[in-house]
Amino acid sequence: MSSASNSPVLETARRAREAAAVLAPLSREARDRALLAVADALVARTAEIVDANIVDVEKARAAGTAESVVDRLTLTPERVAAIASDVRDVVALPDPVGEVVRGSTLPNGLELRQVRVPLGVVGIIYEARPNVTVDAAVLCLKSGNAVLLRGSSSAYASNTALVNVLRDAVAGAGLPADAVQLVPGESRDSVKELMTARGLVDVLIPRGGASLIRTVVQESTVPVIETGTGNCHVYVDEHADLDTAVRILVNAKAQRPSVCNAAETVLVHEAVAGEFLPMALAALGEAGVTVHGDERWQAAAQGGEEQGATVVPATEEDWETEYLSYDIAAAVVPSLDAAVQHIRRWSSGHTEAIVTRDQGAARAFTARVDSAAVMVNASTRFTDGGQFGFGAEIGISTQKLHARGPMGLPELTSTKYVVTGDGHVRP
């Protein structure tokens, strides 16, 4: 707190810390009122938001950005309305703050309660999509935290407009405007400063590409929650129902390949490889997937299937690649044990699935795979806060401390022990 530095980033963090002190003891009612004001303001000031967004979109087009990326950057009145509607959904979620996680009366009469409290100041470092700006800010406010938003420079005008709207609405509802702040500066330096603001910022959550996340994890002295990288596996057991296995494999890979819970590797038990590989190649081919296969998969592709997937030889690099595209690495393994070993070695710890009818195989796989989520006879695509019924998601943690898997509102809190006595001293 007594840092000599007067950088704009640290100044922002100091103001966030002061706002957090005001937010922490507020009632749910006060926080919800501010969030409803945010939803109203987004709708009322849509023109201002869309105008600012046009600046970013034109800049992106001028820079030759791919049209799919431009589309993700674009805000229309309909999209702003949808964002506002999402805000109202968050307001309706249960309040994590104040929940008594554990409580007891100790033998000496002391009353012990472990109570959920906000983390304090949450920093979110993210890329591209401006809807994340509102989404992240609203989840932080709902859980009683002040938020520092460090979005992509390609969305700077949109983010600035959105944060202005948010700050005005929050202040209008009687909360400190500094509960929501955009981190100043478009350069990487502002990220670096944020990463060293230990004592001012309680946690950093990077959301975006693997290189951004790696940088933050390695360089930050502020505690980090690692999110998102998903090198997910589907293991087809010797006792799998093969039609089910094909359906899950194609869904896990191709239903939406660009997201972290899409499958990137399929492992097949050798006892069913002879029957399964042709079925899988046909279905994957139909879905437009290229297979990066081991020798068995390469051989299967040459076995005369008329319209199966293209198979290219897999290298060791394929086992660790998160393609996020219509590509999948594929191998045949001699046993469930070998599948578990492969996964333990190469997985990013996000989600793995087993397809099997055998109870013992399911039990062994779920016990021994060390990932945030393990699916039995279900697609990896289900690892998601919305699908899990959390109603909201700030990211999917692939680390083991604090939060693992989809993070909802409770994961944006810490706890505090409140101990009440009547003059108790240690004997």
Added chain:
Amino acid sequence: MSSASNSPVLETARRAREAAAVLAPLSREARDRALLAVADALVARTAEIVDANIVDVEKARAAGTAESVVDRLTLTPERVAAIASDVRDVVALPDPVGEVVRGSTLPNGLELRQVRVPLGVVGIIYEARPNVTVDAAVLCLKSGNAVLLRGSSSAYASNTALVNVLRDAVAGAGLPADAVQLVPGESRDSVKELMTARGLVDVLIPRGGASLIRTVVQESTVPVIETGTGNCHVYVDEHADLDTAVRILVNAKAQRPSVCNAAETVLVHEAVAGEFLPMALAALGEAGVTVHGDERWQAAAQGGEEQGATVVPATEEDWETEYLSYDIAAAVVPSLDAAVQHIRRWSSGHTEAIVTRDQGAARAFTARVDSAAVMVNASTRFTDGGQFGFGAEIGISTQKLHARGPMGLPELTSTKYVVTGDGHVRP
């Protein structure tokens, strides 16, 4: 895992990771059996342990180490027996592994369970006392983790002997010996290597002095749980029962000044300062405490009390000092709000206490103080895993992520989502 480095420390971490994979799916029965074997072996091989300890003790005496430190280093047959008895107590504690933290059946029929699992590989960096070696290893094993122990070089012979006993006992019970390993090397370099073993070590817990903890927090790329620094406050409210306040203050400061939950600062509401300060000075003087006071406390000391505590002028440094001795910083504040501000600015976030008969004051203080534990009319000395009824403690976290306050067995676990369907795919 594919690191090119062949350092002995990383090699140790790799073996720990392999051991962790074996430990994770084991039943409680198998883990408890190994821990009972450890308790038996400690008793059976006491002579070997005490002999090794004599080497450390003689080295410490030759180096002119203070006798109080030598005492903490010393292992006698009685102390070894007490350590073995503590191991049996841990065996009896509830198993955190496998607990279903959350569970539901989703609308689509998927069965969702969030299950406690071991963290994997836990690294403990600690100082001096060899009993921590057994204590930390046993808590990690009970919670299904492999442990890397990096103790003080001053206890190297003792730790080596203890770890040999532990490894033999664990292996004799059918668990991998590498579930318990001493990190090789006595230099600081081995700590540095441990801090960079991201991907091999899941968490580092430094236990010891402030400088050790600061180094680990700032330099480690492995996630860290910060423990122990306790700049704890006692606030005497305007509505305090002053006799209760004196009793709590003296207990918090002087019952055992060398520990992290001892009080280091007392703040007194000005409305009761005239009456309270002379009472406090008399009691603190009797307990042998030196007061580092603001002007009000200095003036009170000159007010004619015949045998009160010595009062020296407080400087700003006193507000942030963890004395761990018979010293206390002392100030008079104009309001509860000012007390909260002082605490928010200077506290290490460990434990703060309010003494008050006023319900509103208690409520405001507990809501607004941002520390791991807040005591109402009770001594700060109660922040302790044993006192809280956890049966064991690996340390007291002063950070907000993952664990806050005394850490028992559940805090040595992560969770995993297990999701079971019958061929579910995302529509």
